[in-house]
Every structure is written in C-alpha cells, then in structure tokens.
Amino acid sequence: MDLLFNTIMLEPNRWTADHVITRPLIELLEPISAAGFQDLELWGYHLDRAASAEIEALGEALAARSLRAVAVGAYPSFHLHGLQDEAEVERLERLAVTSARLGAKIFKIFPGRVASADADRVIWDRTVERLRALATRVVSDGMVLTLETHGGTLCDNLDSTLRLLDALDGLDNVGICFQPYTGHDTTAAICTYDALVDWVLHLHVQNRGQDRTMSLLRDGEWTDYGRFLTHVCGTGFDGALCIEFTADIVPPEGTAFDLDRVLANAVLDRHFIESTIAPST
Secondary structure (H helix, E strand, O other): OEEEEEHHHHOOOOOOOOOOOOOOHHHHHHHHHHOOOOEEEEEHHHOOOOOHHHHHHHHHHHHHOOOEEEEEEEOOOOOOOHHHHHHHHHHHHHHHHHHHHOOOOEEEEOOOOOOHHHOOHHHHHHHHHHHHHHHHHHHOOOOEEEEEOOOOOOOOOHHHHHHHHHHOOOOOOEEEEEOOOOOOOHHHHHHHHHHHOOOEEEEEEOEEOOOOOEEOOOOOOOOOHHHHHHHHHHOOOOOEEEEOOOOOOOOOOOOOOOHHHHHHHHHHHHHHHHHHHHHHO
16 A cells, blocks of 8 residues: 655645645655655645746756655646636646656546536536546556545535446546545445445545644644544555545635645644554554
8 A cells, every 4th residue: 555645735825716825845855755755646746837948957856865756636628618628628638748747657637627516417427527537547657547536526525426437438547546535424425435336446534623724634623544444454455545635735814825734734644544554454
C-alpha cells in the first residue's frame, strides 16, 4: 500500500474560484520531504499553469529528494460549450501530459462538475464520452483513471456511481478514488466502500468535527478511521491511500497559514494510519 501526501492541503487558496497559487509547488518539496513523506498526490492546480521548463525543474527536484508523484488530481467540467469547452479540453490534455512526464501512475479526476440530481441525458452522454476518451488516452502512458466519490459530481451517491461505472464497462484502467461521503456515518461509509470494492484503487482520507472544522483523522466525528481503515485492510486493499486534508489547513480568521503546523498534523495522521494498518501490512 502506498501512503500518499496530497499537496492540496498546503495551498490556502485551494477553494477559491481562481485557485491562484500562493507558493510554487517546487518550494514545498523540501518541507514535505523533511516531514518524512515520500509518495505524493499532486493537486492539479499546482501544475496546470506551469510552463514546460517549470515542470522539468519540478521533476528534477522530486527526483533529487527521492519523492514520487504517484497521483495527480484533476477537476474538469464536461458541461461547458464553445470556446470554454475547447479551453477545458486543452487544459485537461496538458495536465495529462504533465502527469506522464512526472511519472504518475494514477490520474484522479472529478467526473464532471454537475451533481447527479442535476445531470440530464446530454450531460451524462458527454461525461461518459469524455471519460472513455480520457481513459484510453492515459492508458498509453501507463496510468489508471480513478473517479473520485465527491459531492457535485456524477459520483456523488452510490447509485449514480454504479451507473457511471456500468457506462464505462470494458475499460480496464478505470477505477474509483473512494472518499467517504460527508453525509455518511462510519457504517454507511463501510457499506458504500464494500459496494464499490472491486473498483477501488485509491482512497482519500480526511475527517472533521461536527462544526465541519478539519481535524486529525483520529479526532474527527464524521468517520471512525480506526474502524474504517481496519475494515479496508481486511478486504485486501493494496492501492494508494492519500491523506488529503488534516487539522489547521484553514487558519482562524486574522491569522496566517502555518505550513509547519499543517505538516506536523499530517505526520500525526500518518502515524495514526501506520499504527492502524500495521497488523495488516
């Protein structure tokens, strides 16, 4: 099992509309490495505006620290039209090329940006068409395509996720990036995971308190990760397990983002995961 660190947690602008990067990813590699992480999931917005020379320098910097870009995350829209749609297609292709250059094995993607309840036949057909084309495209670079279970997409509930997987039947390099839905308790998360287990190649883990504040995995009230991860290991999961968020990624109003504190919290989450799965590894 690969234990990944997701670089999204180190960007304070992760949820803004423009995703303007406050600090280049290459500058974050040394503190990530110093914190003891080796395998990474790179946030797509850390990459998709970088020039070719920047990507080359990033690849060299990763190699110099023995860091691996195991996965890259993408967040495309498939419901746009005209020039906007053309730009989106070009952006996604550029990110796929970049991912291959950096040696990624997983291309993780939001399956569109339209919730299943709002998706009509046109949205469904276009999404399936684009995902089929993308899966065929990335397999030539040795990558699998994983669809993230996430709100506001066609994988925002189990029924829709299964419908999408059925529509993509026959593609051997398509799987699921499973993230417990925020409305689930631990039992529901386990049941949903079990329903998708044959497709799960990739896990995202994060936890929150009842006030929706990000927490350490061991402290959150949304998911009992001791129970959940023990169950996952019991199913024989041997894919990529990614720490996506941790405590203090959103600083209190009026205070600055504290990189060292966030990394220290991610280390605590890593230790929790390692101690939880140790009997199964």
